[in-house]
Amino acid sequence: MRVTIYEVGPRDGLQNEPVTIPVEVKREFIRRLADAGLTTIEATSFVHPKWVPQLADADELLADLPRRPGVRYPVLVPNERGLDRALARGVTDIAIFGSATESFARRNLNRTLDSQFDMFAPVVERALAHGLRVRAYLSMVFADPWEGPTPPEQVVRIGRRLLDLGCYELSLGDTIGVGTPGHVERLLDAFAEAGVGMDRLAVHFHDTYGQALANTLTALRRGVTVVDASAGGIGGCPYAKSATGNLATEDLVWMLHGMGVETGVDLKALVATSLWLAERLGRPSPSRVVQALAKEMR
């Protein structure tokens, strides 16, 4: 068995950091991730710098990424303006970002649950016409902070529309990290009943309540083979000094290798990368594996 890790650290991780990271550090981070064996590394985002100032250097970063055979660098693209910039930079993989709930669609996208597609449709259509691969994120798939639990049938309805636009993969995001293995099973079963194969789905779990790895395991058992993770566990809601957001890539790799599942990742090189980055971020990695192996490696 093989699992593909979709590394989101440079984008989803760094976009939430309170400090501004120099573009050279980002480039070095990405180079080290690729050297550690990660093959899908979401590099940055073309969201307007007003909303995500940490990624305002997207053009500069993309101008000089390390070329590695078999390594892809998807870029988050929120709208047609972002797509123009992606095309100008020769990007080959993009990701769009949808909401599974009405409240988050309004707050994050300034759209309704249904009108968000007015924004996505032309982006995906043009991207496909240019031969790009388009991934779709769907956020708040188990609950959001305003409406509470998200009905699985609503997630399936919105998720299917994203796939039907032509996205090759749908990444199911538990943005606030409240879900448990029971939630994962119910949602994946709902997708299966709607005829969506597990090969079209990825999972994107946050460790806010410590559930990310157990939830990921549950998805793997159901047949999902693509997992989003963030090197060192960076990102999320940094309200505490070492608060945790995304599932740490290292914790995932430890589990997978222990289970005899191939990832192609050199765990020690990855931990060294997260330790190197932690020094630049000025805070320790919240990853358990990074903390445990740091001791041995010093």
Place this chain on the structure above:
Amino acid sequence: MRVTIYEVGPRDGLQNEPVTIPVEVKREFIRRLADAGLTTIEATSFVHPKWVPQLADADELLADLPRRPGVRYPVLVPNERGLDRALARGVTDIAIFGSATESFARRNLNRTLDSQFDMFAPVVERALAHGLRVRAYLSMVFADPWEGPTPPEQVVRIGRRLLDLGCYELSLGDTIGVGTPGHVERLLDAFAEAGVGMDRLAVHFHDTYGQALANTLTALRRGVTVVDASAGGIGGCPYAKSATGNLATEDLVWMLHGMGVETGVDLKALVATSLWLAERLGRPSPSRVVQALAKEMR
């Protein structure tokens, strides 16, 4: 479905704390745990104070524990001297602590893998004769720091001998936290093949590499229904400020309640207890759920 949580915070948690906790604080901690709905709370240990000075007040603590119907307070008993003290205090539940590896038996018990039973046998025999319930811990079930991986057949052999002594339950401890769901499955399958029912087993996982909850989930799926956990995730190897040892009871309860599994635990009362204790320990709880809910509860 119902899962029984075997709370080890007052013993396995506090025995590793660098600061000395006043006996009144321990008593209050235990009272709050019982009030939060925990029904099995390992209170302390009769290990010689030379080895575990943090629990030197075992007699004083046991002299006045909160009486609650249906709540049991097991005590760790290493040898006959410890049993004498337990009997003098009217303890009804004890636990013995064995090693699954030769190296840890020598270092922790000053015995060989086989001669450790010379120590246990008279303890269990006398305890049973006095009508006590005896639990057995087995440590290093996946690996130890000296020998590397522990052969499952060796764990089963030693574990069966502990059960055959008359222990009602065997708690399988991944003392260094390196195991993954694959390890859990292999070991539980080996026990099942040897004719040991899952109703005789409990699991005791450490979160050193972030695997504790995923491993616990795997054991639950295999039919285990007793899980060891430590309120707030206290204990383990406190080499870092918020280092993590035992599986946090709160993270376990969050998962179980999200899966519709009953525990009888009031999660908010438990989190409040861990926040209260963290102030007394002078360091934040490493539990993700405690960290996340602390914000709401303040």
